[in-house]
Amino acid sequence: MDHKSHTKALHNAYIRSLKKEKYWVRFYQLVIFLIFFAGWEIASKNQWIDPLIFSSPSKVWELFLIKVQDGTLFYDLGFTLSETILGFILGTLLGTILAAILWWSPFLSKILDPYLVILNSMPKVALGPILIVALGPSFTSIVAMGTIISVIITTIVVYTSFREVDPNYIKVLQTFGGTRFQIFKEAILPSSFPVIISTLKVNVGLSWVGVIVGEFLVASKGLGYMIIYGFQVFNFTLVMLSLLVIAVLATIMYQAVEFLEKKLIKNN
Amino acid sequence: MTFLNVQDIHHTYFTKSNAVTALSNISLQVEEGEFISFLGPSGCGKTTLLSIIAGLFQPTEGRVELEGKQVATLKSEIGYMLQQDYLFPWKTIEENILLGLKINHHLDEEKKAYAKDLLLQMGLSDVESLYPKQLSGGMRQRVALVRTLATEPKLLMLDEPFSALDYQTKLHLENLVSDTLKSFGKTAILVTHDIGEAIAMSDRIYLFSPSPGKVHKVFEVPEELRECSPFDTRNHPLNAEIFQTIWKEMESLGSQESHKSTP
Numbered sequence: 195m196d197h198k199s200h201t202k203a204l205h206n207a208y209i210r211s212l213k214k215e216k217y218w219v220r221f222y223q224l225v226i227f228l229i230f231f232a233g234w235e236i237a238s239k240n241q242w243i244d245p246l247i248f249s250s251p252s253k254v255w256e257l258f259l260i261k262v263q264d265g266t267l268f269y270d271l272g273f274t275l276s277e278t279i280l281g282f283i284l285g286t287l288l289g290t291i292l293a294a295i296l297w298w299s300p301f302l303s304k305i306l307d308p309y310l311v312i313l314n315s316m317p318k319v320a321l322g323p324i325l326i327v328a329l330g331p332s333f334t335s336i337v338a339m340g341t342i343i344s345v346i347i348t349t350i351v352v353y354t355s356f357r358e359v360d361p362n363y364i365k366v367l368q369t370f371g372g373t374r375f376q377i378f379k380e381a382i383l384p385s386s387f388p389v390i391i392s393t394l395k396v397n398v399g400l401s402w403v404g405v406i407v408g409e410f411l412v413a414s415k416g417l418g419y420m421i422i423y424g425f426q427v428f429n430f431t432l433v434m435l436s437l438l439v440i441a442v443l444a445t446i447m448y449q450a451v452e453f454l455e456k457k458l459i460k461n462n
Numbered sequence: 463m464t465f466l467n468v469q470d471i472h473h474t475y476f477t478k479s480n481a482v483t484a485l486s487n488i489s490l491q492v493e494e495g496e497f498i499s500f501l502g503p504s505g506c507g508k509t510t511l512l513s514i515i516a517g518l519f520q521p522t523e524g525r526v527e528l529e530g531k532q533v534a535t536l537k538s539e540i541g542y543m544l545q546q547d548y549l550f551p552w553k554t555i556e557e558n559i560l561l562g563l564k565i566n567h568h569l570d571e572e573k574k575a576y577a578k579d580l581l582l583q584m585g586l587s588d589v590e591s592l593y594p595k596q597l598s599g600g601m602r603q604r605v606a607l608v609r610t611l612a613t614e615p616k617l618l619m620l621d622e623p624f625s626a627l628d629y630q631t632k633l634h635l636e637n638l639v640s641d642t643l644k645s646f647g648k649t650a651i652l653v654t655h656d657i658g659e660a661i662a663m664s665d666r667i668y669l670f671s672p673s674p675g676k677v678h679k680v681f682e683v684p685e686e687l688r689e690c691s692p693f694d695t696r697n698h699p700l701n702a703e704i705f706q707t708i709w710k711e712m713e714s715l716g717s718q719e720s721h722k723s724t725p
């Protein structure tokens with residue numbers, strides 16, 4: 195009995211120490227956040243940094259309020275966000291489908307192998323001008339940029355994981371007379387979910403790169419356009435605002451993927 | 463007509479660097495309801511032979527027929543439990559045991575109830591919603607067996623199902639499997655390294671010799687032992703005698719091997 199209560203006390207102490215650590219982690223995170231913005235503000239106010247180039251948090255905040263009130267922020271934000279999400283989903287989906295096709299036909303995968311390597315090592319954003327000429331300077335070509343930047347790496351990573359599935363799971367399904375499609379659905383795909391999720395995480399970042407570059411090149415609206423426009427008219431408050439909004443949105447998307455991960459991978 | 467007819471099987475594995483003949487000139491017949499064991503040292507082609515009987519791949523030569531039909535055409539009538547449990551870690555126990563039925567499109571309420579009942583018979587209750595890694599090795603092995611039995615195969619093949627278990631669990635499961643199979647009148651082939659297990663479980667024992675794998679000798683288990691449960695067989699006075707005979711044969715296999723390898 196005594197022993198039991200002793201264990202319980204130790205356990206409580208352990209939980210308390212965990213909580214305490216978490217509290218301190220949060221505290222220092224907040225400190226860094228405050229120091230960064232306060233430092234930025236002070237440095238800008240005292241002209242230690244050029245306020246024209248680096249702006250200041252208070253100016254960014256003012257601009258933010260103005261652009262929220264007149265609705266233009268949400269207009270640009272909605273445009274860029276839908277491009278990014280679409281590019282992200284298409285890139286991951288197409289990459290996974292391509293990986294499935296390669297898995298389906300090992301012969302085809304052997305043929306395509308060197309081409310995948312070439313496409314992967316190529317800087318995809320360099321394709322931007324060609325995409326714009328081919329698809330027109332529009333929403334479509336920007337989404338294409340967001341897609342193309344992640345699709346090949348997704349294909350390669352997911353295909354590798356498909357191939358590394360323990361062949362004995364396939365054997366189990368074959369003993370039940372499973373078809374190649376059933377093998378894919380019951381063994382290959384689910385055992386690759388963790389890998390697919392981790393490519394999702396990488397693709398969040400990649401699609402933002404593709405879309406912003408795409409907007410640099412063509413758009414007349416969107417957050418990437420805000421950056422380029424601010425740069426051209428030397429309004430760096432606009433550039434900073436756009437960067438901060440992108441940071442917040444990209445983080446939210448990343449969190450959403452982590453949430454999906456918890457839903458999808460139940461057995462860990 | 464023989465139930466299972468394995469005729470003149472040869473099998474060679476081809477790889478880039480070499481060709482390994484795993485099986486040579488294997489012929490054997492199994493009648494319905496019989497329990498057969500394949501005994502032999504590691505690498506003598508037991509798993510290869512089971513895979514061929516299961517129709518997973520074609521042998522380089524020879525044919526396998528179940529009730530006169532080529533096995534490649536009737537997969538779902540043969541249950542094959544692999545050397546390890548290979549439960550799907552992302553599926554619950556319930557999903558795992560129903561997998562075979564789902565694959566061959568026979569999943570209905572009746573079959574579902576049957577599978578769950580098997581689980582209970584194996585002494586596993588309240589595990590349906592758990593995941594495989596929450597079970598012990600012996601429990602997982604039983605779940606794998608239920609998964610194999612749930613499709614009601616005519617022929618059951620077990621590849622060293624008990625070799626990874628502790629001795630007590632092993633004895634317990636031997637009895638359980640033997641009872642279950644007897645009550646269903648199932649035909650079964652068991653692969654094992656363990657002479658005692660082969661005697662305890664089966665009606666007939668095929669002793670294989672390696673490189674290339676072939677049937678070295680066939681032993682009939684005496685009638686009296688067949689009637690006993692595996693556990694009782696192990697303690698039966700007749701057991702020691704037949705154990706000695708098989709042991710000597712296996713020893714002679716070993717010494718032949720070492721003769722071959724000494725130049």
Ligand SMILES: Nc1ncnc2c1ncn2[C@@H]1O[C@H](COP(=O)(O)OP(=O)(O)OP(=O)(O)O)[C@@H](O)[C@H]1O
Nearest residue numbers: 475476477482484503504505506507508509510511
């Ligand atoms: N896929 C394969 N490719 C090439 N050679 C193989 C393959 N599978 C098995 N072999 C070879 O065939 C022989 C028989 O292997 P098998 O797995 O059938 O033996 P086994 O009797 O089941 O052994 P164990 O008792 O260790 O399970 C071995 O020499 C092995 O190296």
Ligand SMILES: [Mg+2]
Nearest residue numbers: 508509545621
């Ligand atoms: Mg084997």
